[in-house]
Amino acid sequence: MEQILFIDACMRGPELSRTHRLCRRFLEEYTARRPDTEVVHRDLSRCDLPLLTGELAQQRGNWGADHPLLAPAREVAAADLILVGAPYWDLAFPAALKVYLEWASTLRITFRYEEDGRQVGLSRARALVYCTTAGGPLEGQNFGFDYVKALGAMLGVPEAHCLAAQGLDIWGADPEAILSQAEQDAAALAQRL
Numbered sequence: 633m634e635q636i637l638f639i640d641a642c643m644r645g646p647e648l649s650r651t652h653r654l655c656r657r658f659l660e661e662y663t664a665r666r667p668d669t670e671v672v673h674r675d676l677s678r679c680d681l682p683l684l685t686g687e688l689a690q691q692r693g694n695w696g697a698d699h700p701l702l703a704p705a706r707e708v709a710a711a712d713l714i715l716v717g718a719p720y721w722d723l724a725f726p727a728a729l730k731v732y733l734e735w736a737s738t739l740r741i742t743f744r745y746e747e748d749g750r751q752v753g754l755s756r757a758r759a760l761v762y763c764t765t766a767g768g769p770l771e772g773q774n775f776g777f778d779y780v781k782a783l784g785a786m787l788g789v790p791e792a793h794c795l796a797a798q799g800l801d802i803w804g805a806d807p808e809a810i811l812s813q814a815e816q817d818a819a820a821l822a823q824r825l
């Protein structure tokens with residue numbers, strides 16, 4: 633059975649979040665084509681992970697892989713596909729996602745070092761899909777995606793795709809039309825992956 637990890641940073645929740653709507657369309661199409669897929673949903677809007685303080689980072693080195701705070705790392709390591717849903721906030725994404733990703737980047741679970749110092753990612757995920765929606769244009773400032781793509785590569789995820797609906801809050805825009813187009817893009821990507 634294949635596992636999709638849905639890292640859900642849609643802080644306004646499924647009722648209001650347009651990013652969540654895009655994620656749902658992707659998941660709907662993906663699971664329809666592969667009914668044996670298990671979706672692991674990590675809802676960061678109700679996440680109680682602590683900030684990774686210096687003290688916790690030091691303690692983490694002594695923990696076993698089954699420590700409760702290392703669940704994000706175990707989730708990322710075990711997923712076959714990773715879907716990140718994150719609205720465009722302050723040129724990037726909500727802070728809860730950064731907290732999760734810091735816990736996910738854990739030595740010996742999601743990456744390790746070779747003897748020559750080279751870093752090797754340990755995630756088995758074959759691709760990462762980043763869904764975002766933005767009030768204005770993203771225009772070369774899609775820093776959230778750029779960062780998550782780079783981190784994914786560090787953790788061993790070789791491919792990253794961005795699904796975006798932008799310009800939703802611009803006066804005179806037609807958000808429904810923009811979202812429908814993005815939903816079509818989401819369905820098409822789900823078919824390809």
Ligand SMILES: Cc1cc2nc3c(=O)[nH]c(=O)nc-3n(C[C@H](O)[C@H](O)[C@H](O)COP(=O)(O)O)c2cc1C
Binds near residue numbers: 642722
């Ligand atoms: C805290 C916050 C920060 C935002 N920052 C930006 C921004 O930097 N640039 C932008 O174009 N839109 C920004 N927006 C607008 C959102 O990107 C836009 O409304 C998005 O569709 C919200 O996603 P959601 O419906 O999934 O919650 C921001 C909205 C909020 C609430």
